[in-house]
């Protein structure tokens with residue numbers, strides 16, 4: 067306890083200033099804390115026994131908490147917007163089994179429903195007269211949305227759609243909130259009218275009775291069973307047997323079916339029906355920041371408190387964070403989490419900007435948003451999932467206990483590498499965009515590509531390189547990414563030249579394509595970090611905070627160069643002989659950050675309640691917390707301290723003649 071207090075005292079970081087910056091100002095921080103305190107002081111959200119609950123208990127508690135939040139806490143606190151709602155969910159912790167209602171069902175209606183449809187459905191949804199989910203994925207198809215098999219066949223006589231699951235593989239499988247709770251779903255299905263298949267469109271389908279919650283006629287529905295984690299979420303299955311819905315349950319903002327069955331195609335892009343996925347992808351980088359920053363808070367605090375090995379006689383054992391390997395592991399991750407933070411801010415801004423253009427039927431930014439949000443979602447969820455596991459390992463044996471908080475963080479984060487689009491698949495979408503822009507640049511010298519891909523027109527290694535210079539770092543990345551894009555594009559065109567068809571040529575280059583998308587996205591993250599810390603808000607910060615952010619920026623940028631040095635050397639961006647200098651800059655910046663490490667994680671401002679970790683306690687009283695935790699263990703609560711397995715099994719073994 068004294069150690070962590072001494073660390074805080076010695077740190078020169080203006081912690082409060084950084085917290086205000088991260089959350090968008092003092093007012094936002096005060097509001098965040100108001101929400102946290104309301105949750106912490108309400109017994110409904112008690113977490114004392116959380117880690118010992120069974121799957122069914124976890125689910126029931128989670129639904130109870132969710133309903134309590136909607137009916138009591140949210141009105142009391144006047145929580146309306148998406149960010150405050152997420153803030154509340156995040157404090158409550160665990161998964162929110164009703165989250166798909168507000169995160170996907172309602173945004174789909176807002177984004178894709180006509181004005182009349184919004185008027186009809188949104189008040190019902192806002193007031194929880196109905197509970198919705200987003201039922202897209204089927205047993206046979208998740209990635210390949212165009213391959214979904216559920217049909218919606220229009221009947222002009224009754225002016226209804228007939229929703230049907232024609233095969234076993236067409237059964238909807240995975241959607242959250244579907245298994246137990248949802249009364250309605252957004253159902254992407256193949257629209258068939260006048261005998262023609264018009265592709266995937268979104269429909270609103272009622273699943274359960276609003277009187278007694280039984281399944282509607284023709285609907286078979288349930289929960290898909292235990293998963294890797296996510297016990298609190300009712301991921302479900304859904305089978306349709308010719309279910310009838312009115313014509314105007316087709317979401318008709320972009321395309322329509324007229325009463326006689328005439329199909330009116332979207333004026334602009336058919337991909338607008340994928341809009342909800344883009345929204346969540348944009349939001350997932352923020353989610354990655356939250357999960358990884360919590361893991362780092364736990365690992366860094368514990369690495370201050372924990373001592374291991376007396377290295378000099380008569381002196382205290384060494385703090386884990388004074389081992390250079392531990393510093394390297396955790397402080398490079400600290401740099402990463404700031405990288406994710408800045409790019410998540412930029413991605414959300416790009417989403418908002420594109421959305422306002424789309425409202426004016428201007429599609430200009432859509433390809434950039436799709437490519438960028440796909441890449442950023444993939445890289446930030448990969449980094450967060452791997453980073454949480456790295457934090458667990460960095461905490462030794464105690465990291466493996468549920469009480470460390472890591473298992474929950476990992477289980478909640480790792481599926482984000484799959485849902486909302488598998489990360490490899492999304493990186494291939496980013497690559498598709500990069501290859502396309504490269505082609506345009508080559509074919510039309512007057513074409514000026516978007517800023518983030520400008521390196522495709524020019525990328526030059528600076529002379530007299532200074533690895534501490536952000537501009538030089540960016541130039542190195544530009545050379546490297548350009549070479550990666552060239553390599554992938556060349557591989558695709560070589561395949562085509564030897565007679566492979568488009569798919570085979572693309573598939574043969576898949577590894578290079580994913581590599582170029584990854585490299586590009588890392589470049590975008592580095593660029594975003596560098597640009598954001600050059601903004602006025604940061605330039606107004608205390609000089610020491612600016613200095614630490616610059617150190618973190620260098621570490622983030624240079625550590626990737628070091629880890630992927632092969633790519634940079636192959637591109638002629640750096641020479642092998644320069645690697646030592648890069649190592650030294652990283653090492654010296656890590657040493658600069660070390661004294662501020664605990665204040666940096668304090669700046670994330672997570673109360674103990676949110677971390678749910680005996681290792682990550684703010685006061686550093688780790689060992690007392692571990693002892694308290696074990697007192698709740700039901701396995702220790704049997705008469706005379708003797709567990710029933712003794713009478714059932716071990717006693718027999720001990721007395722057996724063998």
Ligand SMILES: CCCCCCCC/C=C\CCCCC/C=C/C(=O)SCCNC(=O)CCNC(=O)[C@H](O)C(C)(C)COP(=O)(O)OP(=O)(O)OC[C@H]1O[C@@H](n2cnc3c(N)ncnc32)[C@H](O)[C@@H]1OP(=O)(O)O
Nearest residue numbers: 202208209210211337340343346349350353436485486487
């Ligand atoms: C502001 C933020 C607040 C929100 C906060 C949220 C925080 C959330 C935290 C936690 C919530 C977690 C909840 C998770 C629950 C999970 C839900 C789900 O998983 S829902 C299901 C998701 N499913 C997928 O993502 C499927 C992945 N597959 C696809 O998206 C597509 O099929 C595809 C892989 C993109 C391929 O599509 P398709 O075959 O149709 O296209 P292509 O032939 O490859 O390309 C054709 C052209 O279309 C362009 N394209 C493709 N997609 C899009 C798009 N979405 N937008 C724009 N353009 C798109 C593509 O680029 C091609 O263009 P051209 O090259 O031809 O120009």
Ligand SMILES: Cc1cc2nc3c(=O)[nH]c(=O)nc-3n(C[C@H](O)[C@H](O)[C@H](O)COP(=O)(O)OP(=O)(O)OC[C@H]3O[C@@H](n4cnc5c(N)ncnc54)[C@H](O)[C@@H]3O)c2cc1C
Nearest residue numbers: 200201202203207208209240241242481484485486487490
């Ligand atoms: C916790 C969780 C919650 C979910 N919630 C929802 C929900 O609310 N609503 C909903 O509709 N869905 C939901 N899903 C489903 C999710 O969106 C899909 O699982 C996801 O899109 C991946 O699709 P898939 O399962 O078909 O994987 P697959 O496509 O079968 O992928 C398997 C592997 O094949 C590779 N692969 C596949 N296609 C290609 C390709 N074209 N090129 C190269 N490689 C390829 C992938 O990289 C991956 O490694 C959820 C899933 C999970 C795990």
